Amino acid sequence: MTAQGNIYGINGPIIYLKGDSGFQMNEMVYVGTGRLVGEVIGLTSERTTIEVYEETTGLKPGEPVAGTGAPVSATLAPGILTSIFDGIERPLNAIQKESGCYIDRGIHADSLDTKKKWHAHMTVKKGDRLYPGAVIAEVPETRAITHKVMVPPDMEGFVLSVAEDGDYTIEEPLVTIQKKDGSEAILSMTQKWPIRVPRPVSRRYPASRPLITGQRIVDTLFPLAKGGTAAIPGGFGTGKTMMQHQIAKWSDADIIIYIGCGERGNEMTQVLEEFSQLDDPRTGNPLMERTTLIANTSNMPVAAREASLYSGLTLAEYYRDMGYHVAIMADSTSRWAEALRELSGRLEEMPAEEGFPAYLASRLSQFYERAGMVQNLNGSEGSVSIIGAVSPQGGDFSEPVTQNTKRFVRCFWGLDKNLAYARHFPAIQWLTSYSEYLTDLSGWYETNVDKSFVEYRNRLVMLLNQESSLMEIVKLIGSDVLPDDQKLVLEIARVIRLGFLQQNAFHKDDTCVPLKKQFKMMEIILYLYEKCRALISMGMPVSVLKEEKIFERVIAIRYDVPNDRPDMFDGYKKQIDDFYNSVMERNA
Structure with a gap:
């Protein structure tokens, strides 16, 4: 016999029942005569608190509340892939057939x-x-x-x-x-599983394999491990969504779960349209055949936004249990945190920094901790990697959601509005971003790419840091006063920025670059630097070196060398040697 009660008070998406109603904590309930979906979030002997996942306009005190005897759960069975759900796993396509372009309150449709x-x-x-x-x-x-x-x-x-x-x-x-x-x-x-309960595993593995994305600044400078966590913070227009699109399309994850959490409706529409039209580069079939979309836009009820992340996590863990590598794109966790803040305000809880609830950090940790590379109960290996976009107001990375997210993720890809406005994409700022997975993955890179991979990567980062220090001097007194060896650092750093870090999502070869080519590009850039440094040490000015246009030719490698032609890099080494010899002969 399921519990029953009557509405006593209503405060937005929060409703109250007087006395002990007999419900369980986190039990799914049907609220009012319209049977709106809700969840029990608070129990005392005096009252029961329920959050409603639908619009509560028109509800009145005295209307019935019926329990289901079970927690809010996801339905797990064939049919999840290619589907588009709302935050509580209701299929939007089925709802559209029943109620048209707008979701009616109290509408019930089987998840699958x-x-x-x-x-x-x-x-x-x-x-x-x-x-x-x-x-x-x-x-x-x-x-x-x-x-x-x-x-x-x-x-x-x-x-x-x-x-x-x-x-x-x-x-x-x-x-x-x-x-x-x-x-x-x-x-x-069919299985049913409570969305707030992590699915059990046999054991968890440490990070040992990268999630290869085809994006050079990610794979080489700030790699993410399979089963790892990453945050992409950035202000409006810096490319968070586009970055997630690129990773969803090109990464070597088997399955993509895209959670549009509180984003604008037109942006979510664009995601739905693009994902439906994209071809999977791995199979040639539509990308949607290994993708699930959870759409919970900013005009949908705020309580369902809070639940959408847990729904997506449960679907991801289910496919992980089959032995697949799953990548979750959460766009954006800031909107999810704003939903927590609104619900917390309705519950009259004591606010913490900027009005967010005191348990914001705890909820973020619960979300990111469900990532991992694991051995499943059936002995197979699978992983859930979480990439969460963060939308700090005004691009201020010191706000609570960004700062608390940094505590729980090991990979931080900070987007820079100045790079975005300069049309430098991906707009990841290499001076503020970091990855704590580099040490864990160095053995994999040495075994599967080249033993010099991490060394070359560190040398690139060192040159970029040197450029940053030198630019402080240049801003004050100009570049003419710098010695030629420092001018060369600025020139090579420009080659790294334009020829390696910048990437064109619309170019057939540059949109996704295999690791072997990434390594060869690093090798050529550093080979050019060594040869130029040798010439500088002999007294050659940088102005003479720039006359040969060798720097522009190396920048153009990203377009001129197809991904399946690594043999062409030997020709570039020969060009650099010829450049070195010609400068030597001309100035002998």
Whole structure:
């Protein structure tokens, strides 16, 4: 028997029930005659507090509240990929067919299509002992991803009966098992899992492999590990969303979960349209075949925005349990924090810095801590990598969301508005960004790319830092007073900025660059620097070196050398040698 109650008070998305209603903490409830979806967030002997995930306009005291006896949960089954959900996993396409372009209050739609049949290939037989996470069937969910139907994490037993290979809906029984207590349980393709509870794993691994994105400043200077966490803070127009698009399209993650949390409606529309049209560079099929979108725009109810991150995390952990590498794009955690602030204000909680609740840091840590490279219950390996965009007001990185996020992420890609306005993209400021994964990943780079990779990377960063120091002098008294060796540092740093750090998302070769080419580009730039430094030490002025246009030719490598032609770099070394010899002969 589920609990019942009546509305006593209403404060925006927060409603109160008087007395002990019999509900459980975090229980999902239906509020009012319109049966709006809500969640119990506070219980005392005097009152029950519920947050409602839909617009509460028109609710009146005295209307009924009905419990479901279960927490707010995500439905996990084939059909998640290619779908577009709102913050509480309601399918927007199905809702549009029922209510048109606007979401009606109290509308109820199954998260996944319960009538569509999926072809299941059974992987177990009668008499098998099944443990939590064991794969009982394989279903081709899309052309790119095979969905593995698993035993729920809280269940185990012996197989009593198995369905034949064939076509089934997500609710039809596939396997019957006998549990430890002797009772029987029927397994279908569907699982339910509470969104606020992390799915269990066997063990967690330290960072050891990079999430390769094809973006040079990320892969080379500030790498992110698979199972790692990264923040992309930046003001309006600095390219946070575009950066996430590039990573979603080109990274070597198997599955992308894109959470549009509190963003503008027109921006989310652009994401939906672009992702639907993009081709997956790995398979040639539409990118949506390995992508799920969660759209919770700024004009949607604020409580559902708070839940959307947990919904996306639960979907990601589910595919991780199958052995896939999943990347979550959360755009943006600032809007999520603003939802927390509004709900906290409605609950009359004591505000902390800038009005955010005192538990902001705790909630952020709970979100980012669910990332990781793990061994699943079934012995497979999978990972969840989280890339959260942060939108500080006015681009002020000292505000609470950015500062608290820095405490829990190990990779910080700070976007700079001056770089963005100068059309330098990605607009990641190399002087303020960092990655704590570099040491963990150095062994992987040495084994899989080149043993000099990290050394070359460090030399590039050193040159960029030297340029920053020299520019302080140049701003005061001009560049003419600098000695030629320092002028050369400025010139090589310009080559690094324009030829390596800057990247063109619309060029077929420059939009995504393999690590081998990234290494070769570093090698050529540093080879040019060594040769020029040798000439400077012999008394050659930088002005003479610039006459040969060799610096421009090296900058143009990013366009002139196709990604599948690393052999062409030998020709550039020869050009630099010829340049060196010609300068020597001309000034002998």
